[in-house]
Amino acid sequence: xxxxxxxxxxxxxxxxxxxxxxxxxxxxxxxxxxxxxxxxxxxxxxxxxxxxxxxxxxxxxxxxxxxxxxxxxxxxxxxxxxxxxxxxxxxxxxxxxxxxxxxxxxxxxxxxxxxxxxxxxxxxxxxxxxxxxxxxxxxxxxxxxxxxxxxxxxxxxxxxxxxxxxxxxxxxxxxxxxxxxxxxxxxxxxxxxxxxxxxxxxxxxxxxxxxxxxxxxxxxxxxxxxxxxxx
Amino acid sequence: xxxxxxxxxxxxxxxxxxxxxxxxxxxxxxxxxxxxxxxxxxxxxxxxxxxxxxxxxxxxxxxxxxxxxxxxxxxxxxxxxxxxxxxxxxxxxxxxxxxxxxxxxxxxxxxxxxxxxxxxxxxxxxxxxxxxxxxxxxxxxxxxxxxxxxxxxxxxxxxxxxxxxxxxxxxxxxxxxxxxxxxxxxxxxxxxxxxxxxxxxxxxxxxxxxxxxxxxxxxxxxxxxxxxxxx
DNA sequence: ATGGCGATTTGACCTTCGTCAAGGTCAGCC
DNA sequence: GGCTGACCTTGACGAAGGTCAAATCGCCAT
Numbered sequence: 340x341x342x343x344x345x346x347x348x349x350x351x352x353x354x355x356x357x358x359x360x361x362x363x364x365x366x367x368x369x370x371x372x373x374x375x376x377x378x379x380x381x382x383x384x385x386x387x388x389x390x391x392x393x394x395x396x397x398x399x400x401x402x403x404x405x406x407x408x409x410x411x412x413x414x415x416x417x418x419x420x421x422x423x424x425x426x427x428x429x430x431x432x433x434x435x436x437x438x439x440x441x442x443x444x445x446x447x448x449x450x451x452x453x454x455x456x457x458x459x460x461x462x463x464x465x466x467x468x469x470x471x472x473x474x475x476x477x478x479x480x481x482x483x484x485x486x487x488x489x490x491x492x493x494x495x496x497x498x499x500x501x502x503x504x505x506x507x508x509x510x511x512x513x514x515x516x517x518x519x520x521x522x523x524x525x526x527x528x529x530x531x532x533x534x535x536x537x538x539x540x541x542x543x544x545x546x547x548x549x550x551x552x553x554x555x556x557x558x559x560x561x562x563x564x565x566x567x568x569x570x
Numbered sequence: 571x572x573x574x575x576x577x578x579x580x581x582x583x584x585x586x587x588x589x590x591x592x593x594x595x596x597x598x599x600x601x602x603x604x605x606x607x608x609x610x611x612x613x614x615x616x617x618x619x620x621x622x623x624x625x626x627x628x629x630x631x632x633x634x635x636x637x638x639x640x641x642x643x644x645x646x647x648x649x650x651x652x653x654x655x656x657x658x659x660x661x662x663x664x665x666x667x668x669x670x671x672x673x674x675x676x677x678x679x680x681x682x683x684x685x686x687x688x689x690x691x692x693x694x695x696x697x698x699x700x701x702x703x704x705x706x707x708x709x710x711x712x713x714x715x716x717x718x719x720x721x722x723x724x725x726x727x728x729x730x731x732x733x734x735x736x737x738x739x740x741x742x743x744x745x746x747x748x749x750x751x752x753x754x755x756x757x758x759x760x761x762x763x764x765x766x767x768x769x770x771x772x773x774x775x776x777x778x779x780x781x782x783x784x785x786x787x788x789x790x791x792x793x794x795x796x797x798x799x800x801x
Numbered sequence: 802a803t804g805g806c807g808a809t810t811t812g813a814c815c816t817t818c819g820t821c822a823a824g825g826t827c828a829g830c831c
Numbered sequence: 832g833g834c835t836g837a838c839c840t841t842g843a844c845g846a847a848g849g850t851c852a853a854a855t856c857g858c859c860a861t
Contacts, residue, residue, distance in 0.1 A: 402710045404801055410713040412706040423703070425696050430703040457688035464695045465656050471698060472654070472661040474705050475643040479633045481712035482641040482761025486848065522809060530713025532849055537810055554809070554857080570635055717818065753839060763819055768840055785827080785839070 341366035346442070351418035352392045353462040361456060368448040374398070374435040380443075381422060381433040390422030390449050396439020397519040400431040401527070411528040413474065414519075416500060420466055424450055436519045481530045484570060489529040490539040491568035494549065498559060515558040522554075572597035577673070582649035583623045584693040592687060599679040605629070605666040611674075612653060612664040621653030621680050627670020628750040631662040632758070642759040644705065645750075647731060651697055655681055667750045712761045715801060720760040721770040722799035725780065729790060746789040753785075 343349060343366045354365060374380055374396070381389055383402055393415050400413035400421070412431055415421045423429045424446060444452075453460050480492055495512070502513040518525070522540075526533045543549045548565060550558040559565060574580060574597045585596060605611055605627070612620055614633055624646050631644035631652070643662055646652045654660045655677060675683075684691050711723055726743070733744040749756070753771075757764045774780045779796055781789040790796060 400706070402707060404710070404714065406801070408714040410710040412709045423699065425699060426703070431706055454692065457691065460688065460691055460695055461685065464691055464698065467695065467698045467702060468654065468656060471702050471705065472657070474702065474709065475631070475662055476633060478643045478705065478709060478712055479635070479641040481709055483635065483639040533809080534811085534850080535848060538848090541810070570637070764839080765820080765841085766818060769818095772840070 342371060342442075346394065348392065348394055348418040352442075353420055353459055353466060354392070356458055356462065357456070361459075365452060368452060369442050369444045372441055372443050374439045374441060376435055376437050376439075379432060379434045380441065381429050381431075383429060383432040385429055387423040387426055387429045387446050389443055390420070390424050390446050391441040391443040393417050393419045393421060394440040394442055396441075397436045398433050398439055398441075399436050399524065399527075400433055402431050409527050410530065411524065413470070414500075414528070420463065422446065424453065424463070436524065486529075486531055486535050486539055487542075487568055488570040489531060490536065490543065491565045492570075493525065493529055494543075494557060494559065495562075495565055495569055497557070498562075512562075514562075515552075515556065518555045518557060573602060577625065579623065579625055579649040583673075584651055584690055584697060585623070587689055587693065588687070592690075596683060599683060600673050600675045603672055603674050605670045605672060607666055607668050607670075610663060610665045611672065612660050612662075614661065614663040615659055618654040618657055618660045618677050620674055621651070621655050621677050622672040622674040624648050624650045624652060625671040625673055627672075628667045629664050629670055629672075630667050630755065630758075631664055633662050640758050641761065642755065644701070645731075645759070651694060653677065655684065655694070667755065717760075717762055717766050717770055718773075718799055719801040720762060721767065721774065722796045722801075724756065724760055725774075725788060725790065726793075726796055726800055728788070729793075743793075745793075746783075746787065749786045749788060 341363055343354065343362045346352075346354075349355065354362065357365065371394070372391075380391070380398065381387075395417045398415045398421065399411050400415065401409050401411050403409045414436075415433070421433050421441070453463065480489055484492065497518060498512040498514070498516060501516040501519075502511065520528065522533045522536050525531075526536045529536065540549070540551060543565075544551050546564075548559075548561045548568075550560055552558060572594055574585065574593045577583075577585075580586065585593065588596065602625070603622075611622070611629065612618075626648045629646040629652065630642050631646065632640050632642050634640045645667075646664070652664050652672070684694065711720055715723065728749060729743040729745070729747060732747040732750075733742065751759065753764045753767050756762075757767045760767070771780075771782060774796075775782050777795075779790075779792045779799075781791055783789060
């Protein structure tokens with residue numbers, strides 16, 4: 340029995356839609372791997388040797404300057420595809436934010452397999468186009484939004500994204516959730532400093548818009564207010 | 571004779587690699603269109619009805635907030651592909667910066683054609699992946715770089731991008747070039763204000779790093795200085 | 802409970818860049 | 832040539848957010 344048979348993202352990842360013969364072939368070139376929180380999987384500017392599907396957990400994609408400034412340029416959730424197929428180098432590092440499990444492929448194997456399976460390439464294309472849309476709307480946030488707008492937009496996005504992956508079949512966005520980010524990582528997503536993030540969180544709490552039961556937990560008390568603040 | 575036969579981007583656009591029968595079929599569903607500087611081709615949040623290849627000219631991709639702030643999220647040069655295939659809506663407006671010619675397709679026709687031609691989809695995938703890489707490195711700039719770093723990075727990127735499209739077979743980046751952007755548009759690319767852009771340009775000129783022969787012309791006098799400033 | 806440590810919050814201060822306003826430049830046009 | 836209007840530059844000022852430093856919190860090991 341291939342491990343794909345028991346894969347929880349089997350029907351959401353790019354492997355969805357492959358027939359059982361194809362799944363077996365893909366299974367033959369991939370293997371599961373556990374990544375612990377904080378552990379890197381792919382390094383910026385290294386040769387692109389590895390691509391993967393996220394099975395569970397959350398990972399960050401980052402780029403850094405020489406002097407150590409970091410920007411989180413993407414976040415990968417279960418069923419997302421990570422790595423750079425069809426290109427010699429990865430332009431972003433991938434590091435686990437939580438303990439995670441991924442299904443990794445050598446890039447060469449994956450590239451070859453993908454070129455032989457147009458349906459898979461099509462799924463990858465759809466995903467890449469959607470990711471590009473999301474990335475572009477994040478550029479708007481980075482370039483033109485104020486700190487309060489950034490924080491409000493971020494909380495709403497988290498509330499949407501984390502609802503999708505929850506076990507309980509939730510409808511609509513999550514009211515309460517656990518951030519997979521430290522304050523520094525929130526700052527790295529939004530192009531702010533940790534202090535500014537902290538101050539804005541506190542401000543929203545004092546205004547009764549959110550509650551912060553613990554460092555990582557957020558509860559949205561007044562969603563319309565957040566939507567309005569998000570600009 | 572199909573207009574593809576005389577197309578100047580025939581060997582660089584995603585149509586490259588199609589055989590003559592396929593080219594004819596693609597030609598049958600596409601048509602050339604001229605767009606004058608300032609004219610929009612696609613509107614943000616509208617139904618995605620149109621995709622296109624850029625034949626010549628430069629176009630901007632933008633997103634805007636309700637209150638009118640604008641962020642340029644991409645720039646399309648000759649041979650680039652624009653529009654949102656396989657999705658219901660365009661998440662960015664496309665507006666010509668210079669007079670331009672494009673080869674447009676109805677999105678439905680294009681989607682159908684692409685699904686039947688895996689080689690074309692593969693080219694589109696490669697392009698989309700490369701664009702995602704570029705977009706992510708721009709996020710680093712928007713989120714973490716200072717105004718002087720942004721301007722230096724921008725000038726170096728322009729010098730590279732505009733060299734590729736020049737008629738004279740240049741080797742390496744252009745030393746002197748004509749910006750396809752107004753000062754306001756440079757500001758919209760970099761997430762700055764027009765005043766800051768102007769001040770930084772003037773500062774670089776006074777420091778002898780660049781020369782500004784006219785409003786749109788830039789000559790790079792000290793490229794190493796620019797590279798060092800870009801951070 | 803106590804101590805220690807990293808993460809977070811808070812406060813005081815300061816820099817960068819945005820805002821507002823005025824003036825300059827240039828191309829096209831009469 | 833001078834007028835017009837769009838675009839750009841420059842200056843004075845202020846606010847948003849960054850920097851630095853100290854206090855606090857939460858958690859784990861003792």
